[in-house]
Amino acid sequence: MKRINKLIKKIDPNSLRLRLTAGVAAFSILGLGSLASWTGWRMQQILIESHKKNIEEIATQVPHDVEMLSKMVPQEKAISQAIDNFKNNNTLVWIENLDNKVLVKSNTLIKSSNFHENQLFSLRRIPIKPKVVQINNSYFVLCSDSLKIQGKIIGNISVAQDITRDQAMFIAMIQSVGVTSVFVIVIMASAIAFYIQRSLKPLRELSQMTEVISADDLGKAQLYFDKAPTEIKQLAETCNMMLSRLSESWEKERQFVSNVSHELRTPLTIVHGYLQSVLRRQQNLTEIQKEALETAASEAESTISLLQDLLELARADHGNLHFNIENCILNDVVSEVVEMADKYSDRNIIIEAPTYLIEVKADYNRLKQVLLNLIDNAVKYSEANSPITLKLSRQEDEGCIQVCDMGYGIPLQHQSRIFERFYRVDEARNRTGGTGLGLSIVKTLVEGMGGKVSVRSKLSEGSIFTVCLPV
Template sequence: MNRLSRIFPKVDPFSLQTRLTIGVATFSALGLASLASWTSWKMQEILIDSHKENIKQIALRLPRDIEIYNDMLPVEIALQKAIDNRSDSNILLWVKSVDAKIIAKSTNFNLVSPSHVTELTSLSKMPITAEVNLINGRYFILYGEELKLKGRYLGKLSIVKDITNDQTMFIAMVKSLTVASILVIIIISLIIAIYIQRSLQPLRHISQMTAAIKPENLAETKVDLSNAPSEVKDLAKTVNMMLSRLSQAWEKERQFTSNISHELRTPLTIIYGYLQSMLRRKQNLTEIQLEVLETAASETENTIHILEELLDLARADSGYLRFNLGTYRINDLVNEAVEMAVKNSSRQIEIEVESDPIMVKVDHQYFIQVLLNLIDNGVKYSDPDTKITIKLKRSENKGIIQVCDRGHGITLQHQSRIFDRFYRIDEARTRSAGSTGLGLSIVKTLVEGMGGNVTVSSQVGEGSVFTVSLPRLPDNTSDN
């Protein structure tokens, strides 16, 4: 059972393996079934034809036998003598006169009961060509023709041959052949399935390797199938070329993001500083000038914030994002993040603790950034008169933080992409709310970098719940 489960781990009705197996097995089954049927039909034909030929020979030679015996005996005795000479235990002959009376009949036909003989001899019409009939559960070949002697009509000759034994043996042989054919078809189907499964193993290997590819290991990933068929080797070569081009494109994009972020952050910081300096001298500015400078300073600050997030993502992609992990109580970190969030927002933020202090190993700075991003996301996408709730829970080996809002909610269509970079559900509303589309992507990168994961569950019109799960340390662990 275990071996079969390893060979056939799961049957996918739409897979290439299943389709090939069913197709080849079906054609093999049809071929074997057709061959078995043709063989059975041909053997039946040969068997019946041999019996028919035997009856025809009897009908052909009987008049000559009668003529020979008639030279020495009266015609009635000669007729009976010839019939007994040509009949045996499974061949019955009789001759009926014009008035349908039997004038001669085989005396040594003893395989069937008298009732069968009576029923056979009472048949009013016999076929002029030999044919097989089933009478009372037994198989007979029937034949009839006119019997003449030197041009004189003697009567109607009827010949019956009992082939029940041969037919029964043939039917038993056909049943055995059918069972054997079914077993052969099953065995062949299993062999075909195993062969196809092994033949497709290189393709499955390519699929597994490509499924495990991540942006950070594109350059090192290579599909190597030395023992695969030539066509699969060509496919692997094409996949390797594609991976190489993707790696180059990813590296160029990452390098461009990093470079442009570095190059733009310094001049924008300088510009922001000049704008702030001018705003501090607002007594010398007109109302319109003050409004323009405030708008420019705000947009510059937002742009610097975007560049900093891009730099964080670029460092994470390059593996240069370093985590200074330490042991902390989630409760303390959440309180600290909430205090910072309240200073920048008038929104009510509530903390619900369902367990004792939870110890985790995280980077203090990045963890606070994760919470602030999630709180800021809830503030931006919920009505001002609703509160943000942070719930602290524990599972068997996880510390769980849930940031809940009563906002507009996220449809299932968008939930799968909510953590993608620059992904916005509503362009107009997110821009007006100051969203860059990078906050949740930063959250996912930082949480996974600390060994945890983040998910979202949401219902339209009821709000969203972002859940951060981190490995939990034993309760007796001392914190920093």
């Protein structure tokens, strides 16, 4: 039962395989069912037609014999002799007068009981054309005609032939055909499902191949299917062309960002330097001029910082971001970073470290940059009176640092994208003016040092950013 439940859970109702299998199976059932129904109906018609022909011959022959014999013997005797001359197993012939009274009947309905005979005699409006009638569990073909002697109607002749045995054989055959059809449909559905699964294998392979392609692999990624159907090959070629266009577009975008960042940083640095020089000689400046220059200098400094971040990411994209990996004591790095952060912020920063030293492999300066970015992020998105905590720990072959704040928190739907470039959680980040690059740089630097970074957050409870590096 558990296996069946697991199998049902694995079935995707929207999968192409299930839809094709269900569609082909439905059409197979409809086609085979229609064919079986038509075959059964046609065979029954052939069976009944053969009996009808016999009945019509009997209904025509008996009146002719009665009229011939009535010329030689009295009428009652002629009728009796005509009926006696007729002998056919499973067939009952009887003659009624105009008052519907049975004058004479044959004694040849061997396999039918008197009850069936009485039932047949009691029928009214027996059709002129042969017709199948069911009486209890027996089947009869009935036919009647007027009995004329010398042009005068003296009564009716009725003929009933028992076809119960043939009907039973026919029903048994139909049931056998039905069971066989169900078995054939099951076999066909299984074979179709297997064939469709094999046919869709190139599509699954295509999906798996494209799933692992990242932005850095766009220029190298190529999809090849030598033995796949023509349609799959065409789809693979289309995907290759699309990947090539995406690679060119991505490369142009990265080159553009790199060039713009590099070209703008120098003039902005010069402008910022002039603004700082003017502010240092502020004796002749009014308060309004001083405020305007301070604002311009602040914005220039922010823009330079943004351009520096963009250059860092551009170098990482081109593989030009180099790391000086060495053994670092996490306890010392965190202490130094907290001292640096205290100079620029009055926020209370708490260090929770074990008594033993934790040594990791990392770039000392890059690691300080990562921690400063995370502390700056925590300062921006938490209340001014709330503390920030740095927790150090060792987990198997990794040394970990957790930067914890008690800020606004990050909605769950945004946590998977928080490390993307320029991605910002509007509710909080619009209030602080973040560029959306800080966490992206953190992720790039940590992964460049062979580590990993993650976030765990709840709204109104704060966030925990965890950086783990190899020991």
